[in-house]
Amino acid sequence: MESMFSDLGAFGLDSDQPLDFNSQPKDEKQVKKVVTTKKTQQLVFDRKIKCPVCDHEFLSKTVKTSVNRFEKTSLTLRPVYSKIDPLLYDVVQCNACGYAALNTSYNKISERQVKAIREKISSKFIPKEEQKDYDYKTALVNNKLALYNAIVMGSKSINKAYLCLRISWILDGYLETLTEEDKKEALTLERLNFVKNAYMGFLEAYETISFPVFGMNQPTYYYLLGVLAYELGDHSHSKRWLSKVMVAEGSHQRLKDKARDVKDLVNQKIKEEKEATSSE
Numbered sequence: 001m002e003s004m005f006s007d008l009g010a011f012g013l014d015s016d017q018p019l020d021f022n023s024q025p026k027d028e029k030q031v032k033k034v035v036t037t038k039k040t041q042q043l044v045f046d047r048k049i050k051c052p053v054c055d056h057e058f059l060s061k062t063v064k065t066s067v068n069r070f071e072k073t074s075l076t077l078r079p080v081y082s083k084i085d086p087l088l089y090d091v092v093q094c095n096a097c098g099y100a101a102l103n104t105s106y107n108k109i110s111e112r113q114v115k116a117i118r119e120k121i122s123s124k125f126i127p128k129e130e131q132k133d134y135d136y137k138t139a140l141v142n143n144k145l146a147l148y149n150a151i152v153m154g155s156k157s158i159n160k161a162y163l164c165l166r167i168s169w170i171l172d173g174y175l176e177t178l179t180e181e182d183k184k185e186a187l188t189l190e191r192l193n194f195v196k197n198a199y200m201g202f203l204e205a206y207e208t209i210s211f212p213v214f215g216m217n218q219p220t221y222y223y224l225l226g227v228l229a230y231e232l233g234d235h236s237h238s239k240r241w242l243s244k245v246m247v248a249e250g251s252h253q254r255l256k257d258k259a260r261d262v263k264d265l266v267n268q269k270i271k272e273e274k275e276a277t278s279s280e
């Protein structure tokens with residue numbers, strides 16, 4: 001399999017940049033289907049941004065929240081909207097110096113972090129043409145660049161884990177819209193690798209975070225760990241986290257139902273695996 005950042009080579013960046021989470025859950029292939037969203041130019045507007053790293057001024061597209069109705073979340077909590085997928089738009093990237101981050105945290109950067117980005121990214125960054133396409137392929141590269149920046153900046157595990165989760169969501173969207181069958185296997189494996197890194201990062205962050213985090217309360221965090229463990233084929237941990245959802249304080253009925261659904265899927269998997277072993 002190619003390295004996680006192989007598509008950042010065009011920017012002059014190190015494609016072997018390691019992501020430094022500790023634990024190592026095991027792999028298993030699994031893809032989920034969710035609703036496809038369409039790109040519509042009338043649903044976005046240009047926002048003027050001043051880069052906090054190099055002072056370059058540029059325009060970045062943002063989704064008009066007023067017209068884009070939230071519909072549901074996928075199994076791994078990917079938010080699904082009625083008209084346009086905000087995942088395509090919510091990383092802001094400076095094409096002059098290579099600084100990229102989620103729009104919600106773009107200006108939350110310390111002097112030390114600015115220095116690190118100038119030294120480790122801007123010094124070797126090769127600017128690309130201004131971004132015109134807002135599709136899953138471009139969003140994938142933008143989000144990987146944001147993750148690369150987060151690593152260089154020494155961001156907390158929770159931030160890196162969330163970016164890994166977002167990249168797995170983007171790969172969900174990418175896989176849904178992809179027509180070339182031959183690319184699907186590689187993207188599915190790549191997605192699973194980001195699911196794994198998200199899981200390891202969220203596990204690592206768990207002891208140190210205070211809730212809510214990225215819109216999640218504690219029961220939702222348990223659910224997320226449970227569903228990510230399920231996707232990785234780690235049945236026992238999955239069931240353990242999902243059981244916590246049932247008894248956690250502040251756990252809503254809808255979340256409990258969702259946890260029960262995933263638990264059923266885990267039990268189904270266990271049953272299938274037992275049958276496969278006994279028929280060998």
Ligand SMILES: [Zn+2]
Binds near residue numbers: 052055095096099
């Ligand atoms: Zn910049």
